[in-house]
Amino acid sequence: MEAPDFDLQSHSLHSDGELPAAQVVENAAQAGVRLLALSDHDTVDGVDEALAAGALRGVRVVPATEISAVDGVYEDLHVLGYGIDHRSALLGERLLDARQDRERRADGMATRLREVGFEIDPSPIDARRAAGKPVGRPHLAAAVLAHPANAERLREEGHADVSSFIAAYLIQGMRGYVARMHPTVGEAIGWIHDGAGVAVWAHPFWDVKDEQEVLAAIERYRDAGLDGVEVFYPSHTEEKTLLLADRCAELGLLATGSSDYHGPGHRLFSRFLAFELHGREPNLGPIAHGTLAAPARGDAGLCLWLTGLSGSGKSTVARLAAGELRDRGHPVELLDGDDVRQNLCAGLGFSREDRDANVRRIAYVADLLSRNGVITFVAAVSPYRGARDEARARMGERFVEVYVRASVAECERRDVKGLYELARAGEIESFTGVSDPYEEPLGPELTLESESESPQASAERLVQLVERRLSRPPAAGAGVAGG
Numbered sequence: 001m002e003a004p005d006f007d008l009q010s011h012s013l014h015s016d017g018e019l020p021a022a023q024v025v026e027n028a029a030q031a032g033v034r035l036l037a038l039s040d041h042d043t044v045d046g047v048d049e050a051l052a053a054g055a056l057r058g059v060r061v062v063p064a065t066e067i068s069a070v071d072g073v074y075e076d077l078h079v080l081g082y083g084i085d086h087r088s089a090l091l092g093e094r095l096l097d098a099r100q101d102r103e104r105r106a107d108g109m110a111t112r113l114r115e116v117g118f119e120i121d122p123s124p125i126d127a128r129r130a131a132g133k134p135v136g137r138p139h140l141a142a143a144v145l146a147h148p149a150n151a152e153r154l155r156e157e158g159h160a161d162v163s164s165f166i167a168a169y170l171i172q173g174m175r176g177y178v179a180r181m182h183p184t185v186g187e188a189i190g191w192i193h194d195g196a197g198v199a200v201w202a203h204p205f206w207d208v209k210d211e212q213e214v215l216a217a218i219e220r221y222r223d224a225g226l227d228g229v230e231v232f233y234p235s236h237t238e239e240k241t242l243l244l245a246d247r248c249a250e251l252g253l254l255a256t257g258s259s260d261y262h263g264p265g266h267r268l269f270s271r272f273l274a275f276e277l278h279g280r281e282p283n284l285g286p287i288a289h290g291t292l293a294a295p296a297r298g299d300a301g302l303c304l305w306l307t308g309l310s311g312s313g314k315s316t317v318a319r320l321a322a323g324e325l326r327d328r329g330h331p332v333e334l335l336d337g338d339d340v341r342q343n344l345c346a347g348l349g350f351s352r353e354d355r356d357a358n359v360r361r362i363a364y365v366a367d368l369l370s371r372n373g374v375i376t377f378v379a380a381v382s383p384y385r386g387a388r389d390e391a392r393a394r395m396g397e398r399f400v401e402v403y404v405r406a407s408v409a410e411c412e413r414r415d416v417k418g419l420y421e422l423a424r425a426g427e428i429e430s431f432t433g434v435s436d437p438y439e440e441p442l443g444p445e446l447t448l449e450s451e452s453e454s455p456q457a458s459a460e461r462l463v464q465l466v467e468r469r470l471s472r473p474p475a476a477g478a479g480v481a482g483g
Contacts, residue, residue, distance in 0.1 A: 006035035006284065007272050008062065009080065009202065009230070009258030014046040015066075016138045018263025021046030025053035025061065027264070031272035035288065037064040037082060037258070041136065042098040044086040062287060066202060067098060068180060069188040071217070075172055075179045077207050079188040080230065080256075082287045084197035091195035094183075101181055106135040108178035109170060113140065116175050119149040140176075141165040163267050186224040193225060198287055200228040200256050205240050215247050222251050232257025232275045232282065234268070245280040255283045289367075289394050301331070301370040302469055303395050304462065305378045307388060307441065308404035309433045310419060311411035313450040313458070314379040317404060320459035322377050325466060330375050335362055337380035350430045356387045363391035370398045375466060383432045385439040400469065402462065403444040408433045410451050 011017030012024050019027070021038055024046075028036045036059050038050040047063045054061035063086040067079045084091060110120055121143045128135050141162040144150055159165040169176040183191065185201075192199040201221055204214045218229055231244040232255070248255040259274040304321070306314040315336050326332045341348070344361055348354040359382045369376040382388050392399040411433065412420040423431035430436040441447075446465050448458040 004232075004257065004273060004275075004277060004282065005032060006257070006282070006288070007031075007033045007259050007261065008035070008037040008064070008082065008200075008256050008284075008287065009039045009066065010036060010261040010272075011040055011066075011263075012038060012046045012050075014043050015040035016136055016262060018265055021049040022053040024261065024263075025050050025057055025059055028261070028272050029057040029059050033059060033272050035060045035062065035284075037062040037080070037287075039064040039066040039080055039258075041066050041078075042068060042095050042102060044084070044092070044095065047086040064197075065095065067095070067183065067188040067191065068102070069183050069185045070180050071185045073172075074207055077185055078202035079185060079192065079226075080200040080202045081188075081192035081195065081197040082200060082256075084192060084195040086195075088195045091191060094191045098183060102136060103129075105178045105180055106137075106140060109137070109140055109176050112176045112178065113144060113169065116169075117153070118144050119147040120144055121147045137166050137170045138162050141170060161267055185221055189221070189225045198227045198254070198285070199225065200230055200254060201226060202230045202258075203233045203235070203260065204229060204244065205236055206233070211240070211243060215243070218244075218247050218253070219251065222253060226253065228254025228256055228283075228285070228287075230258060231255040231280070232277055234259055234274045236275070238276070238278045241276070241278045242280065248283065253283075254285045254287065255280070256287065257282055285393055285396060289364075301372065301374040301376060301398065302400055302466060303366045303370045303376045303378060303391075303398050304400050304402055304466065305366070305380075305382070305388065305391060306402045306404050307380065307382045307444075308450075309406060309408060309411045309438055310381055310431075311414045312404045312406040313414075313448075313455055314381075314404045316455045317448060317450070317458045317462060318377040318379040320455055321462040321466070322375075324459065324463050325375055330466075330470075331373060332375045332377070333369050334377045334379065335366060337362075337378075337382075340365075340380070350436075352384065352430075355382075356384060359384075359387040359391060363394050366391070367395050367398075370395060381432050381438070383436065383438045385441070388441070400446070400465070401441050401444040402465075403441045403447045404450050404458070405440075405447055406450045 007028060010024050012019055012021040024038060038046055040046055044065050050061045062082050063084050064080060064082050069077050069079050071077055113120060125135055125139060125143055128139060144165060159168060171177060189199040208214045229244055229248050231241060231248060245255055257275050259272050260269040261272050262269045264270050306318050308314050318334055322332045322334045340362055345358045348358050362378055362380055366376045366378055420434060422428045423434040432438050450458060
């Protein structure tokens with residue numbers, strides 16, 4: 001198993017991190033991170049800076065935020081939102097509301113700390129507020145540590161850093177703690193989905209210690225729309241990691257991971273890629289594709305991906321089915337392999353790397369179309385299983401693989417362009433079915449036997465499949481690929 005090159009939680013000066021967003025990206029790049037999320041608490045103010053830095057350093061940055069939420073006795077659970085529209089006015093208003101609740105909470109905790117005899121240096125708190133940045137428990141703790149009047153008491157109590165002071169005074173049940181009021185976990189998930197994002201429960205065992213309680217919460221949150229769980233995390237033991245990975249696989253949830261980077265001086269979270277996979281494969285689903293990671297919500301379209309040998313009849317069947325659905329009033333587009341190569345992929349050849357790049361470009365466009373309600377037909381040889389699986393991971397439940405099956409002999413018999421003849425003569429290199437392999441789908445949603453049924457009959461079966469898929473209710477967490 002390859003070492004991970006993703007790290008899907010990091011923090012900048014815009015919340016409780018040490019560094020500007022651009023420097024966070026720079027440090028991630030130096031550590032070998034290729035896919036990064038800047039996930040500041042209840043804000044997206046650093047995302048544009050991170051995106052710009054990522055473009056310069058070759059790091060794919062996922063727009064993200066980490067929303068603090070409540071659930072019963074748990075008053076500070078965290079829900080990560082990935083692939084959000086960080087310029088959404090509605091999301092911005094909701095995050096502002098969450099920060100204002102945080103401000104109310106910070107003021108309440110400051111009052112309680114003074115009541116138990118601590119002085120608070122107001123200058124760093126006032127400076128953050130003047131800059132429009134949130135004030136949280138780390139900043140209150142730092143303001144207490146910075147005030148000289150507290151030095152002797154802090155030394156006597158053994159509080160030399162922010163983390164130990166928070167544990168002693170600013171967690172639930174301690175004298176300085178004030179509870180959050182909202183949003184609930186369900187509301188946070190809804191905010192993320194309304195912002196076109198993917199909702200992931202961050203570091204479950206950081207907040208909830210009992211294993212069975214964590215597993216029950218995952219299922220409950222899944223029913224509320226949760227898309228995934230942060231399985232891989234620095235403080236998760238191998239046992240806990242495997243427990244979370246198994247539950248995510250059972251429930252069809254994403255399994256993500258992060259080092260929760262806060263900066264090089266942080267006592268706990270000072271390094272990127274500081275988490276272990278413990279032999280399990282992450283399932284990042286659409287998050288792996290960066291900015292446009294979000295699954296479709298509401299009236300989603302479909303991507304009917306027709307794969308098969310050249311000459312198997314993919315384009316013919318796709319055109320017939322697309323025409324019928326268009327006549328029935330559906331928005332439909334067809335991405336034909338030959339047309340795409342001419343208009344989008346003209347510079348690509350037929351090596352395995354170029355073929356995979358061709359499929360990724362088609363999948364990118366199909367994803368954009370289908371998540372905006374368009375029934376999108378793709379008719380492309382797409383010979384390699386891995387690239388098709390990557391397309392499925394990008395689009396999740398919108399992706400429907402259709403295998404148009406025909407033998408090489410039959411495709412060669414139909415070949416009016418003479419491509420097979422040229423390939424056998426050595427005039428075309430890496431030709432699928434002759435000098436390059438075709439990897440058949442292992443579990444396509446539909447197989448069309450183009451040697452034994454007419455194109456019209458195949459198209460009708462395809463139309464029926466589309467109508468069935470459009471009429472069924474979406475699954476919980478729909479739009480996100482399963483394990």
